[in-house]
Amino acid sequence: MDTKSIVYIALFAALTAALGLMPPIAFAGLGLPPITAQSLGVMLAGAVAGARRGGFALLLFIALAAVGLPLLAGGRGGIGVFFGASGGFLLAWPLSAAFIGWLLGRDRGASFVTMALYIALGGIVVMYAIGIPWMALVGKLGLTKAMAIMVAYIPGDLVKVVLATMIARGLRRAFPNL
């Protein structure tokens, strides 16, 4: 792997960590875990850095969080997080980023809507497809109930999809050979 790829992998791992510093949006009274900006990092890694670099960037990020650095939103980290209810979502991150990168790599001239669709496929569909069964397993909940909990997160994720698409398109204009 060339030096530029290594630097990009490190950059997008760091970007996801830095997004965890943004104050999470807690929905008051609902008693649910907060919506964080970190999955925006996943979408951007896939959309900007591509399948291989984006996937490895998130793999590096979850490895750093697992060894005990407080990189996850709210200053959480350590192996314990992966056994928790949101562990599946974290493990899905590298796959989500790689999938987004792969889809966009196949269709370089994607329009805004197509690009947003690709980012949603990787950043929402793939992530939920791994995260929800994990949550159901850990909480012995059953899939329907786990899915019902996650409905609350979809609006926030849709906002992130639009943001990621806007930023990725802007970056492609600024760096045409990205």
Added chain:
Amino acid sequence: MLDLYSPGTSVLHRLPPAPKLLALMIGATVMFLNENLLLTAAAAMAVLALYLLAQLSLKQALAQLRPLVWIFAIFFVLQWVFSGLELAAYVVLRLAALILLASLVTLTTRSSDMIDTLTRALRILKPIGANPAKIGLAISLALRFIPVLAQITADVREAQKARGLERSVIAVAMPVAIRTLKMADDISDAIESRGYRP
């Protein structure tokens, strides 16, 4: 460096990371396979006993669970309503015990030791093309980039404030993204120009 490590001199602190990680994997698997409430409660007590062995207070143990308190509450209520009190207690206890056990490994192991162990373990991947030196470079770059990104964001936000744009997400995110990508390109040129060939 930022780290969740809690310094100490106990047996668990002195144990190298590899056996601790192995014990965690075995412990977690056993807890997932076990379906008995009493055994799960016993396991949770045993994990708490390990915290005392590691000279950590029970307060520190509870602090590990605090971020998850709402998830616990939701799981507990859902299970209680749909499947009864016993299963509700089992699920929450198991989750708590697992997280406490994993956090214990994190609390008693320095991140740097864990990274060393990981990089050493990655040597077995050399035949399929993984290069531990490059992984090491990626790790140190990532850790260095985090404060740099925070600084760039602060700079851009200040600049946009002068334009009355500090509340616009795109007006802040776009310059940050362009600057960081530019920085990444400069850094990789700088590394290459110094003849870095791992």
